Amino acid sequence: SGRLGDKFLSVGRVQSPTLAIIVNREKERETFISVPYWELYATLINGGEFEAQHKKGRFLDQAEAEATRAKLGKTGTVKSIILGKRSEKPPMPFNTTEFLRAASAIGISPSNAMRIAEFLYVNGYISYPRTDNTVYPETLDMKGIIESFLNTEFKEYAQKLLSGKLQPTRGKKETTDHPPIHPATPVKRSQLKDDEWKLYELVVRRFFATFAGETLWETMAVTVDISGEDFGANGARLMEPGWRWYYSYNLPEDRILPKLAEGQSLTVKEVNLVGKETQPPSRYGQGHLIKIMEDLGLGTKSTRHEIISKLYSRAYVHGNPIQPTKTAFAVVEALEKYASTITKPDMTSKLEKDMDEISEGKITEDFVVRESRDMLGEVFKDMTKNKDLISEALRNGLYEDRVIGTCQKCSSDLIIRKSKKGSRFIGCSGYPNCDFTLPLPKIGQIVVTEKQCSDHGLFHIKIVNKGKRPWEIGCPHCNFNEWQKKIEEEKKNGLIKEPKIEVKEVKSNKTKRNSSK
Incomplete structure (x- = not known):
């Protein structure tokens, strides 16, 4: 596909409808007409x-x-x-979806939240984090769990709960596989990293809240x-x-x-x-998107966060709230035009429902396998038949995502390019007639934003590295000018010294070899 780095395009029965939800919301925003x-x-x-x-x-x-x-x-x-007077009922116990939404609300992405939750589970600090259940089973020693916090920093909360009757809230869904997410054993703040503690504390506080009054x-x-x-x-x-x-x-x-x-x-x-x-509809945050996916039957409690993470890794989206790239628009529009079934939640929702009916003994596994093979077969048939048209549409979208602006030397497009050695730079599409270039960082996902420089007309860019805050570069031309100016100032102030090359006379000190004639 000619994409930078190891990013490649992909489609899927869960991934594509989810991406379509994001793109369609962005279209609503673009067509929205503000009213004063x-x-x-x-x-x-x-x-x-x-x-x-x-x-x-x-x-x-x-x-x-x-x-x-x-x-x-x-x-x-x-x-x-x-x-x-107004009252607020206490929250229901945590299932996976609500846990990920709550984590997102305190600044931890669903993928990071699930990774940390699995760490906490493996170490015995919380219960299994993948569950649809919102009702504590009678076999759960709820009083014992609360009592275990009497010698921790949650002592005051535990004492107050234990002074009254323990009657937890109940959610709408009750299953027998795993209980709602709850603390398993106390752990000291000093034993965990900051984000690990934040999530552990979230689970503890939610558990306590389900026993509290209005x-x-x-x-x-x-x-x-x-x-x-x-x-x-x-x-x-x-x-x-x-x-x-x-x-x-x-x-x-x-x-x-x-x-x-x-x-x-x-x-x-x-x-x-x-x-x-009046304001356009807001973009979806990751927590909100997970809830929408659940409501539409897209993915499972174990996969929804992975699907969203994949959209980021494929460079289909960036930011939170989530914003689609031009490539995402191209992919969704091409699929909606030439293989629309794959962009709708209906197929996946039907298959997820079938899975439930298999477990209930209403239909057989063989029937669902045949049904899914037929549905996916139709999708592949449409995509194969229209592969050239899809490829052309995707090429256009991929190109648009690489355009930074207009070259001030020749008025051609300035685009993100790769050298033969693999380094990235901004180059003119008019090359070799125009050799204008600007440097780019070596690592990280490059995201072209909508903000435009008033001096150079170039779109601002940012660099995204997984697990780190985005690096807002801004206008690449302004950034390069500032970098050059800084280097010159450091040279002027003697902070950067030009290397001196001294040429010394080298005396010959050859050792004669013995030779036999």
């Missing part, structure tokens, strides 16, 4: 200060929003106060009349942390409103009209 709107906010004073928004929410007509703002006076009256909030909804226009403000105060005391990830902050009474007069400090635009 305006929001009206009033800052009100009553001892304390708080902000209220006009009850209309979004004004689609700027003139209407400005006219509403112009009519507002300097005082408002509290029209109504509604006090209430989280309770006190809510307050206020309506203020300003010159006949209604403005609203909502407050919330945590009354009882419940399960969130154990599992404090993404805990919402209190929104405290000052003490108010109906009919009370308030001073309007200022009114702000804020212009905004």
Whole structure:
């Protein structure tokens, strides 16, 4: 395929529908047309200060929003106060999908999370991490597990749980193969690396949270009349942390409103009209994508993270939230046009359902093998018949992924190339007539981003190495200029010394050999 490094193109009954989900979301973003709107906010004073928004929410007509703002006076009256309570039920036990989503939310990718989870399992710190089960079996010594943490840094949490009745939550799916993911034995923080501890702590806290009570909030909804226009403000105060005391990830902050009474007069400090635009649908994060795959029957608890990791290694996607490359677009569009079955979740979902029915004794293994062979046979037939058209479409996509911008010397494309020795560089597609080049790092996946340099017109690039933060190079031309400037400054300051070559006179000191005539 002419790709850089050992990256090559691949398709698969799980991989391709997953890639299509990512590409189709990106198409939705590209075709999205933003609509401007305006929001009206009033800052009100009553001892304390708080902000209220006009009850209309979004004004689609700027003139209407400005006219509403112009009519507002300097005082408002509290029209109504509604006090209430809101509760949050504790979470269900961890199955693999929810565990990977939670890990992703704290900055650990699904592939890394599963690798670390397997390490923790092998060392006896957590239970088997590949499970669909969300119900603790009766045979699990839940009290014993909690008691084992009484002499650890989780002592306070364990004591509080043991002081009451242990009644865990139950998820929707109950299986008999493996229990939900839970801690197996305590381990000291000093015995684990940072990410290992983060995941171990996540499992422990989730396990504890499933035995805790509901989280309770006190809510307050206020309506203020300003010159006949209604403005609203909502407050919330945590009354009882419940399960969130154990599992404090993404805990919402209190929104405290000052003490108010109906009919009370308030001073309007200022009114702000804020212009905004509707936003395109967001890209999928890895955790969200795993949930979508589960809902569509794509892959299993053991393979979904591997499929996503493969999309990265094939350079189909980059970043998190996930962004597809031009190659991904080309692959999906070619397959949708010439072998559409492989890009839809239907085939895989059907096969996964068949697997369940085999285990339930409803159908035979031979039937499923014949069925899958027939389905895949049709896919291969379509791909073989259209292989030349598919190849042409893929070549175009591969080329687009390598284009950095336009050569300022000859106006040809600047593209990522490889030398005969295997080193990478940016070269002109007009070669040999144009020999303009820029250097590139020797290792790492090169990703061409959408950001463009205002000086050189080149797309910014970044280098991605597995397990490390991406290296944002930016504009390769600017980067090269800065590097050259730095080298010159270091030479000027004597930090880099030019090598001196001394030529010394070498005296002849030959040893005569004995020779016989």
